[in-house]
Amino acid sequence: MNAITRFPTVRLRLTEIELCAWIGQAAPGDVLVYHRGFLALNITAQNTCLGEREKTELARMARRAFLASETGLVHLVQRRHGPEDYSYLAVARPKPRHARAALSSLLLAEVA
Template sequence: MPHSNIINFTRPAAPLSEIELCGWIGQAAPGAALEYHRGFLALDTVAAASRLPNDQREELLRMSRRAMWAAEQGLVHLVQRRLAPDCFAYLAIARPKLRQKRVSLSQLMTEEAA
């Protein structure tokens, strides 16, 4: 049986939005984990392959890009847990906040937009 250090994670009842993901990242304790998508992200975000309505697909694309951005900023680790063929749980795990550099998530997003 495979061993996993990710035992407890939050799974929202409804699909997450980019704003909800940002809110979670801003307040999550180090080590907290959130399932931000369940499915096959590479296909679910592509118009020709996705079964999602266009507005949900576009929000998923925005949210997944924000998750990647948060990982690049050192705010979260992104991991996948295979659940079945072509079905994965995509998890964001909050990293410890850096002490030497106090910057809010909204400030980072504003700098990115500029």
């Protein structure tokens, strides 16, 4: 999955664990679409089509993606498709020398 030429028209559903698994096995340059929609609204809005459980999981997954970015494991980028319609992408970075420790931290860290 080194290049994305076409984005799906439906929202992707991905769990925090699936995101972590992808980060652990991704080669540099691999791309994962981890959400499609408007992340901030999908997590907090009352009128979203997501239930409370799905919103909670989406928020956890988004925080985990941010932590992976802060740890240097991925770049996070967005692609705008239209009003309130974005693809949220994680692009795998080369694994740092301390990748094993960083990945362990990513998988075990408490997300507040």
